[in-house]
Amino acid sequence: xxxxxxxxASMLLEAGAAVLPAARREWGEAMRAExxxxxxxxxxxFAAGCLLACLGERLHALSxxxxxxxxxxxxxxxxxxxFAARSALRMAEAQPPTAAVFAGVAAAYALAxxxxxxxxGLAEAATVLLVLNLTAAAGxxxxxxxxxxxxxxxxxxxxxxEGVVIGxxxxxxxxxxxxxxxx
Amino acid sequence: xxxxxxxxxxxxxxxxxxxEDAAGWQHGYDLSRRTGLASGxxxxxxxxxxxxxxxxxxxxxxxxxxxxxxxxxxxxxxGAAFGRDLLAKRDLLAERAPVAGTAEGCA
Numbered sequence: 001x002x003x004x005x006x007x008x009a010s011m012l013l014e015a016g017a018a019v020l021p022a023a024r025r026e027w028g029e030a031m032r033a034e035x036x037x038x039x040x041x042x043x044x045x046f047a048a049g050c051l052l053a054c055l056g057e058r059l060h061a062l063s064x065x066x067x068x069x070x071x072x073x074x075x076x077x078x079x080x081x082x083f084a085a086r087s088a089l090r091m092a093e094a095q096p097p098t099a100a101v102f103a104g105v106a107a108a109y110a111l112a113x114x115x116x117x118x119x120x121g122l123a124e125a126a127t128v129l130l131v132l133n134l135t136a137a138a139g140x141x142x143x144x145x146x147x148x149x150x151x152x153x154x155x156x157x158x159x160x161x162e163g164v165v166i167g168x169x170x171x172x173x174x175x176x177x178x179x180x181x182x183x
Numbered sequence: 184x185x186x187x188x189x190x191x192x193x194x195x196x197x198x199x200x201x202x203e204d205a206a207g208w209q210h211g212y213d214l215s216r217r218t219g220l221a222s223g224x225x226x227x228x229x230x231x232x233x234x235x236x237x238x239x240x241x242x243x244x245x246x247x248x249x250x251x252x253x254x255x256x257x258x259x260x261x262g263a264a265f266g267r268d269l270l271a272k273r274d275l276l277a278e279r280a281p282v283a284g285t286a287e288g289c290a
Contacts, residue, residue, distance in 0.1 A: 027230055030240075030254030031222070034211040037250055046212065049222030056227055 003040050009047035010035075016047075016054030021061040028054065062123035065177040073170055074116040077125070080166065081109035084159075097150045105159060108132065123174045130167030136160040189235060189265070193220055195273050197228055198266030201238075201258045208243065208255035229256060237262030 013035055017028030031050040035043050063070075088102035112125040137160035139145060140153060147153070196218040201209060203217075215225050232238040239259050242252040258266060 024230060027226060030211065031226060033242075033251045033253050037210070037245070037253055038212055042212070046215070046222045049224070050226060052223035053226040056223070057230070060227075 005040050005044045009043040012044075012047040012051045016051040019058045020054045021057060023061075024054075024057055027057075056124075059121070059123040059127055062171070062174040062178055063121050065122055065174055069173065069177055070116060070120060070122055073122060073173065074113045077109050077113040077116065077166075077170075081106045081113065084109060095152055098152045098155060101151060101156050101159070105163070123171060126167050126170035126174065129163055130171065133160045133163030133167060137164060189232060189237065190269055190272075192273075193218075193224055194228055194232070195269055196220060197225070197232065198258070198262070198269055201256065202263065202266050202270070205258055205263055208241065208257050210253055210255055214256070232262065235262075237265055 010032075013028075013032045017025070017032060020028045031047075031053075035047055035050070038046055065073075084102050084106035088099045088106060091099035091102060108129065112129055115125045116122050137157065140157045140160060197214065197220070200214055200217045211222065211225065211229070214220075214229075215222055218225065220228070229238060229240075233240055233256075237259060239257050241255055243255045244252055
């Protein structure tokens with residue numbers, strides 16, 4: 001191993017191999033072996049792609065929950081989307097910017113439910129919701145940002161925190177459903 | 184598990200690249216360059232195709248002794264047949280597209 005790029009690539013590939021489901025472990029080895037045959041210029045991009053592939057595989061494996069659980073969680077996401085849409089309608093006249101945020105949230109949860117139903121990607125949907133809400137929650141805590149936006153900051157912040165909790169709860173359910181007892 | 188039908192445009196690219204040298208074994212990075220697919224797209228596809236029985240995979244000793252063995256891939260007979268079918272369907276669709284465009288233009 002030599003060169004900064006190769007060292008970073010090696011770290012990315014190690015991380016990827018660590019998150020891969022056990023049944024896919026050989027593929028992690030295949031990616032690492034392939035990287036060892038690449039030049040300094042291409043190895044980093046290759047390794048970054050492999051890390052994404054490994055994370056995707058982990059989420060894919062986590063999404064393999066029993067159908068009733070998946071259906072129940074999709075229904076819960078849809079219900080949440082309906083509540084957010086109703087709130088958006090109620091706020092439309094008094095607080096249009098905050099209503100727009102609620103409408104966006106309703107659309108995001110409805111899309112997530114659709115993704116769960118059509119692609120069975122429960123963990124993928126939960127991760128996207130989690131990242132979006134974490135970003136929003138962190139952004140609203142940025143000094144001066146919340147005050148400069150024409151939004152009900154406390155309400156939108158609470159919505160983001162709620163989203164983080166929902167995302168974690170869904171991922172936790174996926175983990176609980178897919179974890180097998182050690183042999 | 185999610186349904187995967189292995190007939191996406193990306194899968195077609197992989198089938199086409201592997202079919203070019205159906206008897207030969209090909210490596211991940213070469214496939215990535217030839218298909219234009221990033222490793223993040225290519226490897227999940229290779230995993231699915233292998234799982235579906237469309238792809239054989241084996242470890243090959245490296246030419247240089249200091250390098251580790253390399254994972255190599257080629258289509259199975261089932262994979263080759265599926266790939267031929269898929270590529271033929273895509274060719275048909277591509278042939279039909281300009282005709283539809285012309286008809287629209289005339290209307």
